[in-house]
Amino acid sequence: MATPQKTRPDELTVEVVELIAEVVARYHTDYEEAAAGHTLTGAQAKLLSLLSLDPLPMRKLAQKLKCEPSNVTGIVDRLEARGLVERRPDPADRRVKVAAATEEGLRVARNLREGLRFAREPLAGLTEEERGTLRDLLRRMLDA
Template identity: 80%
Template structure:
């Protein structure tokens, strides 16, 4: 009788992959915090700005994506709005809902944050295009599972 998947122990290779992913995530967060500080932003402000650079979002959805309370998001948006990086606007589908949206300056700052990550400039740039495409495919498969 086969062991149920939830009780089967991972093999050593799987554990090494998990450890390496953890190291990559830690490095990403560390470098993202550094990049944020060069723009006088907190990590939370930078993450919110990055999300909004992809398109406007309601405050509640931002809170869900950032895994925090809506009142926290309101404060972050207030500070970014005061700096001209974010604006609030009514949702065309429901005017009772406010959307937060990155301004052109906010989108530029978010792009500079991504481009300023040493991680993207050094180890990833050292991989060939075929290797990066393979990595993208593997990561997408992992996230889809």
């Protein structure tokens, strides 16, 4: 039985993948710089951004950050010491603790998002219709 031949991606696909990689690299660089502006590591900033959306249990944070729960505990400890995060009982299960952004943590997370040059510069150069099209295409790619 013959094995199916793997088709090589066409040149356009390769170029699109390379451009996506460049966009991701620029985003990470910009995010790290924005985090440093608040004396945060990239991981601390990402965790704080996640918690600005909803309080989350440590296990769920570890899954979202793709790291070990013990690493998340250390990050939360450092953010808690700065008054940006607090631990609370989970209203759905009092045995579980969730991490939640404090008011100051919410302010810093908002400033982080607003401080990203990446969002202000390249995306701002696109029309609203172009940004909508880009969003829709990215969603399709992620849903595939």
